[in-house]
Amino acid sequence: MPRLILMKEELATRYDPKAFEQRIYAMWEAKGYFTPDSDPDRPKFSIVIPPPNITGRLHIGHALVNTLQDIIVRWKRMSGFNTLWLPGTDHAGIATQMLVDRELARQGISRFDLGREKFVERVWEWKEKYGGEIIEQLKRLGASADWSRSRFTLDEGLSRAVRYVFVKLYEDGLIYRGIAMVNWCPNCRTAISDVEVEFRERDAKLYHIDYPIEASGLGPRASVEMRGPLRLTVATTRPETMLGDTGLAVHPDDERYKELIGRSVTLPIANRSIPVVGDAILVDPAFGTGVVKVTPAHDKNDYEAGMRNGLPQLQVIDESGRMTEAAGPEFAGLDRFEARKLVLQKLEQGGFLSSVKPYHHSVGVHGKCDTDIEPMISRQWFVKIEPLAKPSIDAVRDGTIQIIPETWESTYFNWMENIHDWTISRQLWWGHRIPAFYCANDHITVAMDQPARCPQCGSNEIRQETDVLDTWFSSALWPFSTMGWPDETPDYRTFYPTDVLITGFDILFFWVARMIMMGLRFTGKAPFSQVFLNGLVRDEHGDKMSKTKGNVIDPLDVIDEVGADALRFTLAIFASGRDIPLGKSRIQGYSAFVNKIWNAARFAMMHIDIELRDAPQIDSDKLRSVERWILSRLNDTTTSVNKSLSAFRFDEASHAIYQFFWHEFCDWYIEMAKPVLLGKHGTSDDLKQARRVLLEVLDRSLRLLHPFMPFVTEEIWQKLSGVEPSIMTAPYPIAEQILEDPEAERLISAVRSMITTVRNARAERGFTPKDRFRLYVRGNDPRESNFFSAYAYLLMDLARLTEVVVDRDPPAGTQQDVVEGFHIAIEFPERVITKEQIERTQREIEKTRNEIVSTEARLGNEQFVNNAPPAVVEGSRARLLELKQRLEKLQQ
């Protein structure tokens, strides 16, 4: 049996989280409870935070992922592990640059006015000022991360790790620089990687454009498709790109067109002559007209087709999305969407636009700014990904890394097995500048530091690559770069690899997969052995939260209103790995539970006497059944909480405690203990034991609850004087076999059922709680009979009985029942029907009638057109019938 805690002072009469949450957090921090010690004897547990962007403000997704981490961290810490939760923030390249850009715009300047160096300075200033906000918000949530170890992805140490990795990968031939077609964001004016492209469904138009076939060498009519002046018709959703067409393609086996291969058509508007080529890969003869325009500079497939067929690349759109000189004088300088209108107008005028049809398709946009992606040929840096992906696939397949819920593994494999090279260069200013250096003769040197002179030609005119790295490049190193790697620091030795990663499934590809790749490659170890992917927080109807829908829940508002504990508990109880439907009313519901805990503690503390200081340890042989029962139930709860937490079943764990604390401890045990606690029943030893057990259950429950509700449990703990100065340093309960007592559970459960049966019977027969009866109970053996005699007082008290008669035959005609294997009989008196009862029933009938009418009106007719009336109405009708029958009986 564990330690003793004693009452020190009373709890405030009202639960008011505002009164203590921030005070308690400050105390924890001041005492250094979040910092792991250097005890080499204890097993370690470590976890790194998914670093929030410095631009971030705590939203409900952060609240969820950090609550879940904190639950695990507090649980492990209390369970005796030397626990490190390593926090930090991400520099968030594009997001931050965009934000500071916007701030500059408000001052009427652009980053180009400042120049790169000054701009980056400004971003640092911004970071110093606002970049820590989210950290403060995480503290409000109760996050017990070791802030003394907080890291930032642009820290000197982390930057060194980034350069080290870049150089190493380059030397190993896994980073290369080359010209390729990449996803380009004309708004951010940078290349982005494949995963940053999001597809949006859109209603658009499909334009059919006629390309006249040139007369030279005119052969026989090739197809019925061609009428009048011979032409080839192509379909496109982006007519402005036709200005960059350098060919048309048909399938080489297509009977309609194959004779045209090698001939030329005239590109409308531009009046250029372009060839017809045959390409079996690009063209599906069964799709559309079977003719495809080829724009090698502005479409990925066309780019490849152009290479295959020797078609030139003609860039007609520039990096800001405007038409180039090559598009022709009337288009040059026009925005691509403006150009589209003008092109259409010209096509129309020239009679080249044969049809316009509505078309539904998806368009790639840049996830960060919603701008349509413009495929663009440019020189970028890439990571050759396959050699990194292979071992990462194996690590998950062979169980080195476990993904939870398991269903995500197939998504992971699917992506990893079809992965493309990673575009890592960004044309931004904010980020890790690529450690590549060019000399006057354009020789490339990739090195940790800028070389004094070119190793190839000796030139001392050295300039660094202007591009920076994708922000996810540095995040990919997070689990080890934050611990001092590539140095073998004490932290790295002690805490790497980490144990578990908890994050949202939305960054499985962006982050998780890449950490696995980099971790395996550079440390030779999987950076974590388990990954728990949490779902998305949605509104209470399962819809995505969005500002436009107005269904966004701000965690900071919630914390202000009901406290962090209620928010945390609500998030936990819904967190099974699937999406979480969250509504304010739900949070309110669980804040009632926090209140319940508060009040139960108040009750307990009213009855825990200071003289308990010298109370003996609990001796289960001396305990009464009811005490043994609640301890056994608590023990069972302890088992399932620990088991559920091990499996990241936050929902099961929190539900188990909720169920135990409210519906067993509060609803039953406290009520059952009251006669003894209030001195109405039992010996003074009974009283001592009851007090002792009350304290024991409160103590263990608080510790069990602490990871979920750190604040309220600590506040209550602080009002008790115990062995531990803080609940944070108290041990997490584990199941103890000595507390198991199936016999007590069986008997007390029977008592509960008997009480419920009597209550039911009373209500069914229309008696009020004031009416009292006699109950007959029969034990199956002398021991059980003794038990029921001993607990007769409880049955009488809670079931409101005049007498409990054990082992005697009830009078004839008494209602008999079998409850959990025990024969009981309730002796009801003659029922007295009052006028009141009749009137009440009549009122109810009236009410139910109105209910049916109003429900039907509310639902309207549409519900009834094809369907039966809804269950609500049917239920009410059934009830109406029932009431009418009851009334008839009463009136007889």
Place this chain on the structure above:
RNA sequence: GCGGGGUUAGCUCAGCGGUAGAGCAUCUCGCUUACACCGAGGGGGUCGGGGGUUCGAAUCCCUCACCCCGCACCA
């Protein structure tokens, strides 16, 4: 097109081979000295449709329908 998930009480979900569960909502009764952010009790479901395996299926298999989410394609 490929892959994954879902369809269980009015709502949101858990259960995933053995007598239908929770929270919220609803109805009735009760301000009993921890708590009305409460207590006691009730009503409400042929577990999406169909077929199969089994002594037994919400739970396993097949099939259909609808919904959601990835990925790919998109002339």
